[in-house]
Amino acid sequence: MEYEKLDNSNLWDKTYHLLKESIIRRQFAPNHKISIPEISEKLGISRTPIRDALNRLEKDGLVVTISKIGTFVKGIDHQTALEITDSRMMLEYWSLRHALRDQESLLLExxxxxxxxxxxxxANISQLSLDEYLKRDYNFAFHLELVQMGNNRTNTEIYTNLMNYRHILFNTHVVSFEMITQANKxxxxxxAALKKRDEADILQRIEDHLQASKAVLLEKIKHHGDMI
Structure with missing residues (x-):
């Protein structure tokens, strides 16, 4: 893979964003071992900002480091999809229960x-191309707002990192307008359930929604050779 040399302004952030983009666009394939010396040479920079970028990407859940072996691009397989869905459900459940019971002003907002x-x-689903629509990231904005209603910064940070996998879905043609239309409904x-303050209905709708999303994701993973 060819890279343009990076200038020294904001070098650490530039390195992080460049590598993140390469990973989510799957220019680095799942399980690809990332060579720090090779990237250092291609970018014309020292190894230190690359190591820092990989540490940040590991927190994002996009790479995994194995001691004394190296850092590898993390793929999404069947088990990962199950774990992501379970974690999302737990965070959204807790946040909305908390908001319903103790955070009326945050709930209204x-x-x-x-x-x-x-x-x-x-307004935009019929006006934009699929790529342009996905760049607006409405689905993520919706679910992140559900978590933010819980008024817990740690949960919000965990959820944000957890949802990094969505970029991979966008760039592996997993998402379609049909899926988006159903999700919006x-x-x-x-x-509607939130406006009624119907906790049981809210939680059931979230579970149904995330389980449906999981089923589609698992089918796409299977179609892509059991990993994306």
Whole structure:
């Protein structure tokens, strides 16, 4: 893979974003071993910002380091998909339960933001190409707002890192307009239940929504040779 040499301004951030982009676009394949000396030579930089970038990418869940062996691109397989879904469900459940019981002002603010996200998504779904629509990241914005209603910064950070896998889905042609349309309908149902303060209905709708998403993801993983 060829890279343009990086200049020294904001070098560490540039290195991180360049490697992240290469990984999520699958220019580095799953399980690819990342060579720090090779990248250092191609970018014309020292190894230190590359090591820092890989540490950040490991926190993002995009690479994994095996002691004395190296750093590898993390693929999404069947087990990873199950774990991601379970973790998302736990974080969204906790956040909304907390908001319903103790954070009425945050709940009202969150519902208003969710309505706005849905309106923007609806307005643009027929106007934009799939790539341009996905760049707006409405699905992530919707689910992140659900977590932010819980008013817990650690949970929000965990959820943000957990959702990095979505970029890989975008760039491996897993997502379609049909999937987006169905997801948006399910989002509307979640918001309707939130407005009624119906905790059981809210949690059931979230579970149904994430389980449906998981089923599609597992099918796509199988179609791509059991890993994306």
């Amino acid at each position: 969150g519902i208003s933001k969710l309505d706005m996200i849905l309106q923007q998504a609806e 399910e989002h509307e149902g979640i918001v």
